[in-house]
Amino acid sequence: MQFEVYCDESRQELFKTRPSGEYYVLIGGLWIPAERRPDFKAAIRSLREKHDVKGEFKWNRVSPSRLPFYRALVRLFFDQEDMRFRVIVLPLENLDSVTVHAPEHEPDCELMFYKFYYQLLHHWILDQNVYRVFVDVRTNRAGNRVQVLQRCLGYSNLLSTVSVQALPSDELDLMQLADVLIGAVGYKFHKLDTSKAKLAVVQEIEQLLGRPIHGTGPGEEKFNVFHFRGSGGW
Numbered sequence: 001m002q003f004e005v006y007c008d009e010s011r012q013e014l015f016k017t018r019p020s021g022e023y024y025v026l027i028g029g030l031w032i033p034a035e036r037r038p039d040f041k042a043a044i045r046s047l048r049e050k051h052d053v054k055g056e057f058k059w060n061r062v063s064p065s066r067l068p069f070y071r072a073l074v075r076l077f078f079d080q081e082d083m084r085f086r087v088i089v090l091p092l093e094n095l096d097s098v099t100v101h102a103p104e105h106e107p108d109c110e111l112m113f114y115k116f117y118y119q120l121l122h123h124w125i126l127d128q129n130v131y132r133v134f135v136d137v138r139t140n141r142a143g144n145r146v147q148v149l150q151r152c153l154g155y156s157n158l159l160s161t162v163s164v165q166a167l168p169s170d171e172l173d174l175m176q177l178a179d180v181l182i183g184a185v186g187y188k189f190h191k192l193d194t195s196k197a198k199l200a201v202v203q204e205i206e207q208l209l210g211r212p213i214h215g216t217g218p219g220e221e222k223f224n225v226f227h228f229r230g231s232g233g234w
Contacts, residue, residue, distance in 0.1 A: 002034035002130040005121065006175040009136070010059070010186045014092055015109040026186045027113075027120050028087030030178040034132065036082050037174070043080075044173045047072050056170040059183020059198075067197045071204050073180060078208040078222075085181050086224040088120045089189055089215065094229055114145050118152055120226070123218070127159035136169045181205075185225060188213040 007029040014025050032040060048054070051069035062070050077083050095112070117135070125131055133153075135146065150164035169175045184202050193199060205223075206212050215227030 001128075002132070004032055004034050004037060004174075005131060005133045006030045006032075006172060006178045007117070007120070007133060007135045008169060008175055008179040008182055009113075010179075010182050012113060015095075015113055018092060022190070023092045024186060024189050025090040025092065025113075025116075026087055026182050026189075027090070027116055028085065028178055028182040028185070029120060029133075030077075030174055030181070031084040031086065031124065032174065033082050034130075036080075040080065040083070041173060043076055044073070044177065047076065048173075057173075057176050058169075058179045059187075062180075062183075062195065062198050062201055064197045067200055070180060070197075070201050073177060074184075074201060074204045074208065077177065077181065084124075084221055084224070085178070086120060086124055086226065087182055087185050088116055088226040088228055089185065090116060090228045110142065110145065114149050116228075117149055121153060121162075122156055124224075125153065125157045125160055125162060127157075130161045131163070133162065133164040134172065134175060135164060135166050136175065137166045181223075185213055 007027070009028070010026040011023065012025055012027075014023050047069060048057075051066070051072065053066065053069050057066075057069070057073075077085065121131075121133060131153075133150075138145075146164050146166050150162060153162040153164065167175075169179065180201070184198075184205050187198050188202050202213065209223055213223075214225065216223070216225045218224075218226075
C-alpha cells in the first residue's frame, strides 16, 4: 500500500538557543493513504471556500475571526479514519543527554534535529509499503540532510520503499493541517493561555479525543504524542 506523510515542526530554533525554563521542540506528521489525497485536498478546499480562507493557514494564524475554520479543520481530521497524526515532543531540559557531536566535536543541533525526525517516522513504517514523506523546506548547514534521512530510513526499513522530499509548506494544505495539529499540542504542553482562539482549538481537539492532550503509548494510532524523555520510556 502507498502512504504519504506531511511533516512540519515547531520551535526548532530552540535547539540552538536553549533558553532556560520549560520549553519543547515538536516534530510531527500527518499520515494518509496516497489514494485518499484527492479526497482530503477537496475537503480542505471546500472548507476554505466556505470560510473564505485564502493563502496559507497555520497555527500562528489562528484568530477569533478564523476560529470556525480551524475548528472545522480539526473535525475533518477526526472524522476521517484514514488520517493519522504523530508528533514527538522534545523537552529541552532532557536533550543534553542525547546531544549529537560533529566530527570536530562541536554539538551539531541540525544533525540532532534530523535524528529525531528519523525517530518520528521510523516507528510507523511497516513492511511491504511505499512511503512518500514531505518535509518543509529548510536552510540547512549541511545540504544533504534530507537525502541522508531518506537513506537511513531506507537502510532500517528494507522491506518498504521510503522517499523524502522537501517542499514549501505554503503549497501543501495537508502540511499546513499538520502544522495546526502540532501547534495545538505545543500550546498545551507549554501551558499557554494568551489566545482564546487557540485555546478553543485545543479544547476542540480534546473534546474529540475524549481526553486531555498528553503523551500517549506507542499503540495510539489516531493522535499519537511521543513525549520524549532522555531517561527512556513514553
